[in-house]
Amino acid sequence: MAKQVDARGFSCPQPVIMARQAIQAGEFPIDILVETVTSRENVKRAAENLGCQVTVEEMGNEFKLTLSK
Amino acid sequence: MSERLTRFFASRWGVILAGAVIGILASLLQAAGNPPNMGICVACFERDIAGALGLHRAAVVQYVRPEIIGFMLGALVAALVFREFKARAGSAPIVRFFLGVFAMIGALAFLGCPWRALLRLAGGDLNAIIGLGGLTLGVAIGVQFLKSGYNLGRSRTTYPAVGWIMPAFMAGLLFLLLFNVKTGESGALFFSEAGPGAMRAAIWISLGAGLLIGFLAQRTRFCTMGSIRDVILMNDTHLVSGVGALLAAAFVTNLALGQVRFGVFGQPVAHSQHLWNFLGMGLAGLAFALAGGCPGRQLFLAGEGDGDAGVFVLGMITGAALAHNFMLAGKPDNVETGLLGGIGPYGMVAVLLGLIVCLVIGFTMREKYS
Numbered sequence: 001m002a003k004q005v006d007a008r009g010f011s012c013p014q015p016v017i018m019a020r021q022a023i024q025a026g027e028f029p030i031d032i033l034v035e036t037v038t039s040r041e042n043v044k045r046a047a048e049n050l051g052c053q054v055t056v057e058e059m060g061n062e063f064k065l066t067l068s069k
Numbered sequence: 070m071s072e073r074l075t076r077f078f079a080s081r082w083g084v085i086l087a088g089a090v091i092g093i094l095a096s097l098l099q100a101a102g103n104p105p106n107m108g109i110c111v112a113c114f115e116r117d118i119a120g121a122l123g124l125h126r127a128a129v130v131q132y133v134r135p136e137i138i139g140f141m142l143g144a145l146v147a148a149l150v151f152r153e154f155k156a157r158a159g160s161a162p163i164v165r166f167f168l169g170v171f172a173m174i175g176a177l178a179f180l181g182c183p184w185r186a187l188l189r190l191a192g193g194d195l196n197a198i199i200g201l202g203g204l205t206l207g208v209a210i211g212v213q214f215l216k217s218g219y220n221l222g223r224s225r226t227t228y229p230a231v232g233w234i235m236p237a238f239m240a241g242l243l244f245l246l247l248f249n250v251k252t253g254e255s256g257a258l259f260f261s262e263a264g265p266g267a268m269r270a271a272i273w274i275s276l277g278a279g280l281l282i283g284f285l286a287q288r289t290r291f292c293t294m295g296s297i298r299d300v301i302l303m304n305d306t307h308l309v310s311g312v313g314a315l316l317a318a319a320f321v322t323n324l325a326l327g328q329v330r331f332g333v334f335g336q337p338v339a340h341s342q343h344l345w346n347f348l349g350m351g352l353a354g355l356a357f358a359l360a361g362g363c364p365g366r367q368l369f370l371a372g373e374g375d376g377d378a379g380v381f382v383l384g385m386i387t388g389a390a391l392a393h394n395f396m397l398a399g400k401p402d403n404v405e406t407g408l409l410g411g412i413g414p415y416g417m418v419a420v421l422l423g424l425i426v427c428l429v430i431g432f433t434m435r436e437k438y439s
Contacts, residue, residue: 009223011160011361011375012295013215013302020303035226037153038290041079046303061155061226 002029007039008062015039016046023050023067030067040065071151078288084311087285092318094278095188098136100326101270105337106192108319109136109282110185111364112176112353113338115382116389116398117266118242123257124390127398129264133246135272138239139279140365144287144372145236146280151288156232158376160224164430165360165377169384170391171423172356172364177389177398178349178412178420179203180339182364183293183357186350187312189339191319193331199343203350208297210351211358214431215302219359221434224377232374235382246272265338287373292366294357335404342411345399345420349412352423359430395419 005022007015015034022030034040040063044054052067077083095108107113113130120131148154176182179200181189186204190197211219244250250258261267269275285291289311296308323329333341340346357363360381362370367385370378392398397416402409412420 009157009160009225010220011224011370013298013361014220016303017215035157036155037075037151041290045079045307046305049303049305 002031002066003027005030005032007043008033008035010039011036012039012042016042019043019047019067020050023047023052028067028069032065032067034063034065035061075151075288078285081307081310084289084291084308085314087282087289087291088311088314089318090285091184091282091291092188092191092315092320093322094282095184096191096319096322096326096328098270098275098278099328101274102268103270103275104265104268105328106189106194107181107185107265107338108188110181110188111137111140111368112173112182112385112389113180113185113265115364115386116173116177116393119386119389120266120393121258121260123259124386125393127393128259129261130266130393131259131261132266132269133242133258134269135243135246135275136279136282137368138243138246139276139281140283140286140368141236141239141372143280143283144369145283147284147287148373154232154374156227156229156374156376157224158227158231160377161221161434162377162380164221164434165381166384166387167426168356168360168430169367169381170388171426172353172360173385173388174392174397174419174423175349175352175356176364177392178416179346179353180399180401182353184315184363184365187293187316188319189336191316191323191329192337193329194336194339195331195333196336196339196341196343196346199346200350203347204294204354205297207351207354207356208294208358209301211355211431212298212301214359214435215298218435219431220436221361224375227376229374231376234376235371235379243276283369283372286365287369290366292363294354294363295366297354298358334409335402338401340399340402340410342399342409345412345417348420348424349399352420352427355424355427355431359427392419
């Protein structure tokens, strides 16, 4: 069961901060829910910079990013 | 195709392109008639709009600046074309309003937003270095709050009409401008006959430049405050490369146009009261960091449906009116008399009050993420 981080409704940098905290906790995989394309791109870039692999799934008006190492 | 373009704009080259276009267009707008070292200034131009509507009485800074309208409508077009328009609101709008008010008071103490600070530097105004130093400190303080859990809460997706309110307001301003509406001898609109407000490029040039910048900035998320924040918060140089491109492009274009004059005292629409340049921009930087975007970014966000960013914009326009009505804004150095400009005692009190308000907001609005 992947760890869930619900960052919907937050604007950046909060989703990125939440993603970084989850990455630093070290339990993978991590599912991060975001609402905007901006948050999707920012979280993806930040996670990749921290050495994660990121897959993105579009779910209606939201995105689910799955982070793994 | 759309996804490939989205990826390009999200790349480092995308944001560098946006920064370079803003820098070049700003210098060209200055050559086309906008005030010196003020080809673009989001804070100053919103202040001019406040004046044109009669919200303040400073006769030298009143005009409906088409650039501001273009920024928001250009961002709206980009958001619609790329299907990113999303009406959202409800993340502590009252707090964002007052952050906008104090951000503007700080910016007008310095005489410019972060964009203009860069453009002033690109024109040789070395006071801008002090302003940018203050901005960096303000953002750095904001980052400490962000790290300790500060946030203004979640927004909610809402009725599409909510997202259209600010673009409609801008369209209304454009209508008033194009039809040169004057409701009476002493009625609005008010347009400056002298001073910076009377210096303006042709409407279509200003509007066209604004639309292009709005479009590019919406796609690339260009943000001056965000550029500093991301470097401090996570050593991310993505946005700051766009800001560097703005500075470099404006400097080169200014050199080509003969618009560079290095100095400190008597720079155009600027003062050399160093402490208050520093603290004014420090206040602005902190308020932008707490609100999540520089004045330009707030316009672009409002254009893509973010009602909370729209409230921040209205806060800035209100702040401009208060700043001029209460004599809080900086006065430029007077070259003829040799008198140093700067802010008066009320301005100093307002900047300090703003810093206190922002610190209270930062300290009291923190939560632990789960």
